[in-house]
Amino acid sequence: MVTLAEVAQHAGVSASTVSYVLSGKRSISANTRQRVEQSIRELGYHPNAGARALASSRSNIIALMIPLRTDMYVPVMMEIAIAVATTARTHGYDVLLLTGEEGPDAVRRVTGSGLADGMILMDVELDDERLPLLRDTDQPAVLIGLPADTTGLTCVDLDFKATGALCAEHLATLGHRDVAVIGEAPAVYERHTGFAERTLDGLRSRGRELGLRLLHRPCEGGYDAMAVTLARILDERPGTTGFVVQNESAVEPLLALLRQQGRAVPEDVSVVAICPEQVAVQASVRLTSVAIPAQEMGRHAVEHLVAKLDGRGGDEVVLLAPELTVRASSGPAPAQ
Amino acid sequence: MVTLAEVAQHAGVSASTVSYVLSGKRSISANTRQRVEQSIRELGYHPNAGARALASSRSNIIALMIPLRTDMYVPVMMEIAIAVATTARTHGYDVLLLTGEEGPDAVRRVTGSGLADGMILMDVELDDERLPLLRDTDQPAVLIGLPADTTGLTCVDLDFKATGALCAEHLATLGHRDVAVIGEAPAVYERHTGFAERTLDGLRSRGRELGLRLLHRPCEGGYDAMAVTLARILDERPGTTGFVVQNESAVEPLLALLRQQGRAVPEDVSVVAICPEQVAVQASVRLTSVAIPAQEMGRHAVEHLVAKLDGRGGDEVVLLAPELTVRASSGPAPAQ
């Protein structure tokens, strides 16, 4: 293993000079710099991460805490995680993957040990048990998701309330009156995950203004659960012509069921989904949808965290504006 | 920040004693141990990760390199990643998330800097460019996937050849003769990802023995691509009654298309999928499938790596035996 000292000797300078070449924290003559860089290359030197962390009390690692739940649509998580990892690298950080398994203890462990310089928390609940800890230790952190109380916290999320409103508007404009909302699994609501409730809130308040009759039903993913849910909905509101689907694993089953019942999309029934672009495009009917900008959320989270670590910028809540893309699954409400 | 020295002082012992209490590498009297543990708790001490890594040249971190590709089904990746993270924790390791972005450089960086003690590589290609590096540096590593040359490497994977054979057997036993294989996206084959080719190999060799007529067609995910692929298949082999699907994002489109064409599953046509359990169970028809044991793969990978890091166990190729679960999508071939 090659050390700084060896590089220094090889280049005929002192260790501190090599260090300054590497960090750029003091000016170094072009000549010296080149000699040092040359030696680094020749010897294949890589700074030792541990030593660096010890001496500088900076690990250049960001911890990413992802939840360990099975009732959430995972691809979105993955997309965010990958966006976080790649963005972090462009800022010189690596990413440590923590699962919800450990819960709040993970926050303590990482904070206490200096393993990571800051953390990003995904799938934050309205009243998340990790938040008090975060505030206490004033560990630099960014949340993806929106808790009830955001004081002293930096959060990034899609504006789900606006998302709900957007869906309501779209369907109302097309003349739909009876609209069913296929929500996330019941567990998601019980856990008070903010985004599900906020979407509903947006749908309801804008829906009311526009004279929509909304019927909200949580739904586990999958074909069977969707069949039951749909039956109940049509039983209760036979005149339903619009659907807003938030649970992605209910999308395809819904389309299949509607087809099976002879309800044509979009002629008889319109469907709006809240899901990643890819899902909307690959579905059996190209879906009118509001995209969940996973990549953007991951990128934003990292960039805010890095800013904090650099002492720039403070607490802030960033809500990304939703965008609705009209595709083939929505159209004018059928004449009565 | 509380240091070892402070704990030592508080407990009235020397620093080394505290260290030995923590590591258990020397015997400590019950009395002293308790005093030290008490102090640790009272002061809320957490060992500094950097200092530890520097002194012991062990970071207690495992690097997990996941590919950054969009043509692979991501949920499986996610499942593996989570399994890796949780298993690693039970062995006292944390997980560093690397994306394929950096490519082989990431291997160099991590190896050189001592950031991680070992690595797990996912989505290994038959002739992966990271492998020479791995062998050179003899960085402890475990691959998930199977390269062409496994000498000096430890690999964990589903036995895809046996998987293919199993699917062939199942359909042959049911009396099917013309079987179409819906493969992964063409890019996957071009890249020579082992698992796709091995599955095909298993299907072909066992299929030949059993007198199956196989038609293999790569397929991008999604409805449109599947529609084109299916049309070509049925054009070429109108008598096709069996389907083996390896690309999960083609499963639901295929079912929808078959339904649409009035081909009943499983009465007219049988479908066998190679996919995670969850997908098989949630599909619009409960799918006969060979499960991809993502969790198990992740767990195995970590356990082998940890064994290596402890100096136990050597190189080894572990192929998990596939299991085919019969569900509602396969049945006897229709009478001619």
Add this chain to the structure above:
DNA sequence: ATAGGTTGTCGAAGCGCTTCGACAGCTTTC
């Protein structure tokens, strides 16, 4: 009773790096 083992603890060295203060050798300024 004495040599030889154990057991439990300590002190000190050192892991590879960052960073601070010092300072030699310049250039600028009045």
Add this chain to the structure above:
DNA sequence: GAAAGCTGTCGAAGCGCTTCGACAACCTAT
């Protein structure tokens, strides 16, 4: 032409921990 300011480099201290050898204190066997 002396005072003041830059620039570029160095030496040394120290980050918090692990680990090795040393060594008291005690316990066996002979």
